[in-house]
Amino acid sequence: xxxxxxxxxxxxxxxxxxxxxxxxxxxxxxxxxxxxxxxxxxxxxxxxxxxxxxxxxxxxxxxxxxxxxxxxxxxxxxxxxxxxxxxxxxxxxxxxxxxxxxxxxxxxxxxxxxxxxxxxxxxxxxxxxxxxxxxxxxxxxxxxxxxxxxxxxxxxxxxxxxxxxxxxxxxxxxxxxxxxxxxxxxxxxxx
Amino acid sequence: xxxxxxxxxxxxxxxxxxxxxxxxxxxxxxxxxxxxxxxxxxxxxxxxxxxxxxxxxxxxxxxxxxxxxxxxxxxxxxxxxxxxxxxxxxxxxxxxxxxxxxxxxxxxxxxxxxxxxxxxxxxxxxxxxxxxxxxxxxxxxxxxxxxxxxxxxxxxxxxxxxxxxxxxxxxxxxxxxxxxxxxxxxxxxxxxxxxxxxxxxxxxxxxxxxxxxxxxxxxxxxxxxxxxxxxxxxxxxxxxxxxxxxxxxxxxxxxxxxxxxxxxxxxxxxxxxxxxxxxxxxxxxxxxxxxxxxxxxxxxxxxxxxxxxxxxxx
Numbered sequence: 001x002x003x004x005x006x007x008x009x010x011x012x013x014x015x016x017x018x019x020x021x022x023x024x025x026x027x028x029x030x031x032x033x034x035x036x037x038x039x040x041x042x043x044x045x046x047x048x049x050x051x052x053x054x055x056x057x058x059x060x061x062x063x064x065x066x067x068x069x070x071x072x073x074x075x076x077x078x079x080x081x082x083x084x085x086x087x088x089x090x091x092x093x094x095x096x097x098x099x100x101x102x103x104x105x106x107x108x109x110x111x112x113x114x115x116x117x118x119x120x121x122x123x124x125x126x127x128x129x130x131x132x133x134x135x136x137x138x139x140x141x142x143x144x145x146x147x148x149x150x151x152x153x154x155x156x157x158x159x160x161x162x163x164x165x166x167x168x169x170x171x172x173x174x175x176x177x178x179x180x181x182x183x184x185x186x187x188x189x190x191x
Numbered sequence: 192x193x194x195x196x197x198x199x200x201x202x203x204x205x206x207x208x209x210x211x212x213x214x215x216x217x218x219x220x221x222x223x224x225x226x227x228x229x230x231x232x233x234x235x236x237x238x239x240x241x242x243x244x245x246x247x248x249x250x251x252x253x254x255x256x257x258x259x260x261x262x263x264x265x266x267x268x269x270x271x272x273x274x275x276x277x278x279x280x281x282x283x284x285x286x287x288x289x290x291x292x293x294x295x296x297x298x299x300x301x302x303x304x305x306x307x308x309x310x311x312x313x314x315x316x317x318x319x320x321x322x323x324x325x326x327x328x329x330x331x332x333x334x335x336x337x338x339x340x341x342x343x344x345x346x347x348x349x350x351x352x353x354x355x356x357x358x359x360x361x362x363x364x365x366x367x368x369x370x371x372x373x374x375x376x377x378x379x380x381x382x383x384x385x386x387x388x389x390x391x392x393x394x395x396x397x398x399x400x401x402x403x404x405x406x407x408x409x410x411x412x413x414x415x416x417x418x419x420x421x422x423x424x425x426x427x428x429x430x431x432x433x434x435x436x437x438x439x440x441x442x443x444x445x446x447x448x449x450x451x452x453x454x455x456x457x458x459x460x461x462x463x464x465x466x467x468x469x470x471x472x473x474x475x476x477x478x479x480x481x482x483x484x485x486x487x488x489x490x491x492x493x494x495x496x497x498x499x500x501x502x503x504x505x
Contacts, residue, residue: 046461084461121460137460156457161443163455168439168498180451184460 017111018104020143020175021122024136027170028096034169037126037134042092042191043099044125045106047118049087058113062089062106069105073098080190086120088190099124107140116140125191134162137186139177145170146177148185156187228267232256261361265324268316274304274326281305288338289325292346296434298353301325311335311448315348316357323352335444343431343441344448350430356423363419367412370405420486428493432500442497449490 031037049055059079066077066089075093082088091102103122110119122138135148147166149159163183167176177183232253239249260267269276279286285303293300301317304326311331317323325348327341335341351357432438445451456463 082461084459086461139460158455158457160446160455161439164442164494164498165439165501168502171498171502181454181456184456184458184463186460 017107017119017138017140017143020145021104021107021138022100023174024124024145025096025100027136027173030170030173031126031166035165036129037166038128039096039099040125040127040133041094041099042090042125043103044088044090044123044189044191045103045110046082046086046088046120046123046186047110047115048120049081049085050118054113055115058110058115059087061113062109065105065109066091066102069102073102075099075102077102082188082190090191121186123186123189123191125189134166135186135189136166139182142177142182144175144177146180146183148183150185150187156185158185257361257365261318261358264318264357264361265316265322268314269304269324269326272306272314272326273308274306274324276302276324277305285327285332288342289345289349292342292349292434296349296353298349301349301352303327305329309333313344313348315351317352318357320352320355325349325352331448334447337440337443339435339437339440340444340447343435343437344444346431346434347427347441350427350434351423353430354423354426356427359423360416360420363416367409367416370408370412417486421488424487425493425496428497429500432497436504438497438500438504442494442501445490445493445497451490451494 028039032039063077063079066075069075073093074095075091075098077089077091080088080090089106091099091106093099093102107119107122110116119140121140124136124138126134126136128134132152133150136145137148138145147163149162149166151157151159170176236249236253239252268274277285282303282305285305289303290300292298299321301315301323302325304324306312306326306328308328309330310328311334313325313327313331315323315325325345327345331344332341335344428441431441435441446455
């Protein structure tokens with residue numbers, strides 16, 4: 001059974017980023033029902049900014065798109081550039097579908113403008129009962145997700161146990177990064 | 192030789208690159224001791240054979256030696272590893288912890304031993320449930336800061352005791368030796384009627400065939416033992432997770448002990464992104480050949496199975 005399951009999954013494995021991102025919609029529900037992780041209503045997309053007219057044009061396109069679609073999706077957004085020189089498009093909204101649609105639309109816009117190589121990651125934020133933050137990171141290069149749980153108050157340590165729990169919970173639903181050496185963290189998220 | 196498998200240790204050899212690998216001092220020391228012991232027995236048996244003792248008496252003596260090895264296995268293992276049985280006064284917390292698990296799972300309390308080394312490791316030994324010993328190193332207690340992780344490791348060792356793995360592996364590990372002798376004597380018996388060596392021209396060729404077949408039989412049964420040992424590790428993991436109800440704790444402890452924890456990066460994605468780390472497809476981790484020979488399954492596999500358990504529980 002498992003062998004065939006693996007076999008089928010390989011063929012089924014969605015190719016495009018937005019397909020993979022939308023597979024999160026069921027994962028959100030599973031995380032909440034099984035380990036009590038709630039959607040914090042925030043997610044973000046980060047891309048390496050470069051100077052130049054075309055990049056700024058794309059930035060404006062993204063903003064215009066998000067302004068227009070405000071009525072369709074209940075989303076608010078802001079953009080931040082961090083100390084590494086990465087542009088963050090941060091989306092806030094109550095509904096999971098809106099967040100996922102917003103993030104993949106932003107990703108598509110970046111792709112259309114030919115900046116897909118600049119895409120770094122999409123980050124989805126969750127909160128625990130004790131109001132602690134846990135994240136799922138989508139790596140655009142690897143087309144897969146991995147968990148990231150920073151330890152509160154301490155510099156650059158992560159809670160591997162919680163990360164493995166998240167991974168075990170949604171292992172069947174979304175493509176996950178199997179190689180833990182590639183679970184690179186994102187410290188000091190501007191979310 | 193026979194008793195090497197008696198040692199039921201927690202995973203110590205992982206497939207990490209050599210510079211990351213922990214010092215396997217304890218394991219090497221134990222294997223060396225058992226190898227020397229095995230050699231002495233082999234020499235002893237050979238001397239007996241040379242002195243003209245028949246097949247049957249030698250077999251009986253070999254059997255008795257195996258029996259003695261099994262009977263004294265706990266003492267031999269403790270002596271070789273340098274583990275000291277500790278009282279409640281010396282390690283009250285450790286005693287409390289073991290008592291808790293034992294009481295919850297209706298098992299007799301084993302003796303508790305501590306090995307004074309920085310290397311994180313644990314093992315269980317003993318011929319029956321009542322006379323068993325669980326040994327942990329001071330390094331294990333230091334490196335597992337979460338008491339529930341230490342509890343999981345102890346539960347793993349207790350499962351080995353409950354499953355009687357020491358006995359199973361001793362019995363199973365006698366098989367290759369028996370097979371070896373059977374093949375050798377079988378051939379001689381069949382060809383020469385149990386008498387001395389013939390002087391016909393074919394005897395050289397037959398000798399070679401006998402040796403090849405004996406080696407093959409021995410090698411195959413050696414691999415089978417390894418497979419059984421790995422399987423019993425998985426079931427001990429499973430049993431431990433059932434005892435504690437927290438597979439993730441054992442998974443975490445295994446990661447820490449094997450040094451795999453260090454492999455989860457702390458370097459920021461934005462820092463490594465510039466180095467194009469993602470274009471380097473990770474090398475195929477580990478080789479199947481080393482898996483065939485090891486007594487423990489790779490840590491990743493064990494963690495994966497534990498996480499599957501965790502997922503099915505939530």
